[in-house]
Amino acid sequence: MAYTIDLTGKTAVITGSNSGIGLGIAWELARAGADVVLNSFTDREEDHALAREIAEETGVTARYIKADMSKGDACRQLIADAGRCDILINNAGIQHVAPIPDFPVEKWDAIIAINLSSAFHTTAAALPMMRQAGWGRIINISSAHGLTASPFKSAYIAAKHGIVGLTKTTALETAQEPITANTICPGYVLTPLVEAQIPDTMKEYDMSREDVIKNVMLERQPSKEFATVEQLGGTATFLCSDAAAQITGTAISVDGGWTAL
Numbered sequence: 537m538a539y540t541i542d543l544t545g546k547t548a549v550i551t552g553s554n555s556g557i558g559l560g561i562a563w564e565l566a567r568a569g570a571d572v573v574l575n576s577f578t579d580r581e582e583d584h585a586l587a588r589e590i591a592e593e594t595g596v597t598a599r600y601i602k603a604d605m606s607k608g609d610a611c612r613q614l615i616a617d618a619g620r621c622d623i624l625i626n627n628a629g630i631q632h633v634a635p636i637p638d639f640p641v642e643k644w645d646a647i648i649a650i651n652l653s654s655a656f657h658t659t660a661a662a663l664p665m666m667r668q669a670g671w672g673r674i675i676n677i678s679s680a681h682g683l684t685a686s687p688f689k690s691a692y693i694a695a696k697h698g699i700v701g702l703t704k705t706t707a708l709e710t711a712q713e714p715i716t717a718n719t720i721c722p723g724y725v726l727t728p729l730v731e732a733q734i735p736d737t738m739k740e741y742d743m744s745r746e747d748v749i750k751n752v753m754l755e756r757q758p759s760k761e762f763a764t765v766e767q768l769g770g771t772a773t774f775l776c777s778d779a780a781a782q783i784t785g786t787a788i789s790v791d792g793g794w795t796a797l
C-alpha cells in the first residue's frame with residue numbers, strides 16, 4: 537500500500553498562527569486538504585485576510601479566531617469555537633531573556649501560561665472531540681531548547697521541556713486509540729521575528745549579515761542553515777499521515793544537527 541497524505545475533511549486548529557511557524561504549518565496542512573483555524577490574540581483585518589488568502593489559494597475552509605493563549609478559559613473556548621478539532625497544533629509562544637535573579641515574575645508567568653499551560657488546556661478540550669471523531673493528531677511545537685538549555689532563558693526552557701513531557705503523557709493516555717501526540721523541536725527558524733533581529737545584531741557586533749547568521753545566530757546549528765517554516769509544515773503534515781500512525785510520544789528535531797552535538 538502506498539501512503540499518500542490527504543487531510544480532506546479534517547479540521548486543524550493552529551494556535552499562534554498569524555505569523556512565522558504557525559502560519560507556515562497552516563499553509564502546508566491546507567495544501568494537504570485540511571480546513572484550518574488560525575489564531576492569535578489580536579483581531580485585525582490582516583489576521584482575517586491571512587485566512588481568506590489560504591482559502592482562496594488552496595480551496596479549503598480557513599477561519600481566524602481571536603483567543604488569548606495566556607488564559608486557560610480562552611484556550612478551551614478556541615477549541616469550542618472551532619466546532620471540531622481533528623488536528624491540534626500547539627504553537628503559540630513568546631520569549632524573554634534575563635538571568636534568573638532578574639527575571640521578571642510577570643514574564644515567567646506569561647511564558648509558562650502561553651508556551652506550556654495553553655497546550656494543556658487545548659488538549660483537554662480537543663481530546664473529547666478527537667475521541668468522538670475516532671481520529672486525532674496532537675503536535676506540540678517545542679524547540680531545541682526543549683531538549684537542551686542555554687543561559688538566561690529559564691522560563692522558555694522550562695516551558696519547552698515541559699511541553700515534551702506533556703506530549704509523552706498525552707501519547708500514553710491515547711496509546712490504544714487512533715490518536716497520536718508528538719513534539720516538533722525546531723532549531724533556529726528564519727521567521728519574520730528572527731529576520732528583524734539581524735540588522736541590530738549586525739550593528740552590535742559590527743558584522744556582515746552572513747557573519748551574524750553563521751557565527752552568532754547559527755553558532756549551535758551545525759548545518760549553518762536555518763530551518764524553514766515550510767519544512768516544519770511538511771514535518772507536521774507527515775505526522776498527520778497514516779504512515780505516522782505508530783509515531784507517538786516522540787520529540788522530532790528539525791534543527792540542522794543542534795541536538796546531535
Ligand code: NAD
Binds near residue numbers: 722
Ligand atoms: P512568531 O512570533 O512569529 O509566532 C508566535 C505566534 O504566537 C504569533 O502568531 C503570535 O501572535 C502568537 N502569540 C503570542 N502570544 C500569544 C497569545 N497570548 N495568544 C495567542 N497567540 C499568541 O514566532 P515563531 O518563531 O513562528 O514561533 C512559533 C513557535 O515556534 C513558538 O512556540 C516558538 O517558541 C517556537 N520556536 C521558534 C523557533 C525560531 O527560531 N523561530 C525555534 C524553536 C521554536
